[in-house]
Amino acid sequence: MSSIKLHPLDMLPEPGSRMAKIDAVQEARALGIEVRDGDREARLILVAHGDNIIGYVNRCPHARAPLDWVGGKFFDPSGAYLRCALHGALFRPDDGHCLSGPCAGDALWAFPVKVVGQYVVADKRDTS
Numbered sequence: 001m002s003s004i005k006l007h008p009l010d011m012l013p014e015p016g017s018r019m020a021k022i023d024a025v026q027e028a029r030a031l032g033i034e035v036r037d038g039d040r041e042a043r044l045i046l047v048a049h050g051d052n053i054i055g056y057v058n059r060c061p062h063a064r065a066p067l068d069w070v071g072g073k074f075f076d077p078s079g080a081y082l083r084c085a086l087h088g089a090l091f092r093p094d095d096g097h098c099l100s101g102p103c104a105g106d107a108l109w110a111f112p113v114k115v116v117g118q119y120v121v122a123d124k125r126d127t128s
């Protein structure tokens with residue numbers, strides 16, 4: 001019997017859903033959250049970069065592991081790059097591009113977010 005594995009982008013929060021308070025994202029610089037729908041779950045990262053908040057799926061393009069399998073930390077020791085704790089891939093926080101590691105040249109999956117009041121909320125996805 002086979003099972004269908006949904007891509008995490010298929011179960012992102014509905015547009016307009018509150019995901020986190022903006023203060024919490026800015027304080028953490030990268031905040032991991034989980035979205036559940038029945039048996040399905042998606043791990044996401046909200047990254048504060050300058051005045052922007054960027055959403056990523058918390059799944060490394062190399063071996064599909066969550067970046068923070070060690071203690072909810074996403075940044076490398078320099079604080080400049082997101083780092084996958086499993087094999088050390090480094091990603092630019094502003095666009096998710098992988099600069100070094102086994103998935104160099106690939107990128108994190110981004111998803112649209114926006115700030116409404118004090119909250120980061122899911123934005124509409126471009127499905128075209």
Ligand code: FES
Pocket residue numbers: 060061062063064065084085086087088089101102103
């Ligand atoms: S799973 Fe992320 S670098 Fe290997």
